[in-house]
Amino acid sequence: AGLILGVAGVAFIVSHRMSSGSDSAVGIAYSVGALAAIVAGTILFKKLAPQGGLWLGNGIQNLAGGLALAPFAFTVSSVSDVVPSWRLLGALAFLVVFVSIIAYLLWFHLLTVCGASAASAYHFLMPPLGMLFGWLVLDEHLALNDLLGIVPVALGIYLVTRPARPRPA
DSSP states (O other): OHHHHHHHHHHHHHHHHHHTTSSOHHHHHHHHHHHHHHHHHHHHHHHSOOTTOHHHHHHHHHHHHHHHHHHHHHHHOOGGGOOOOHHHHHHHHHIIIIIIIIHHHHHHHHHHHHHHHHHHHGGGGHHHHHHHHHHHHHOOOOOHHHHHHHHHHHHHHHHHHSOOOOOOO
């Protein structure tokens, strides 16, 4: 029930934003593809948990991702296009430290501590948080339908992550 509520809430938000022109079908397709990759990675992590610890698993994952994307990056861009600056260095440091290393370590820790189902339920927070940050940072408009979609998402996350009730004996 929690999973269905989460999916329904996200679908409600996304369908409204697509119909109002706020989001594009291509962007949503990329997001669905990313979600499929995260699901596959979560399943593989649970089945083939790295024996060397989270640091080694995180490092190997980032190295493999970088090697897979390098040919595409060098095809569409040139290193000479990069203009070094302190802002670029700060942004790159933030992405490396917080978005890659710390985020993956937290994710793998969640998988280890609370399991794949409960950890994956927190992915339903992404559309509401994306809307919040879009509103705060980019001054995007928030419609009432967007806010209404958060209700089933929050309820779904609660249902999936709440402690199980003990069964009567």
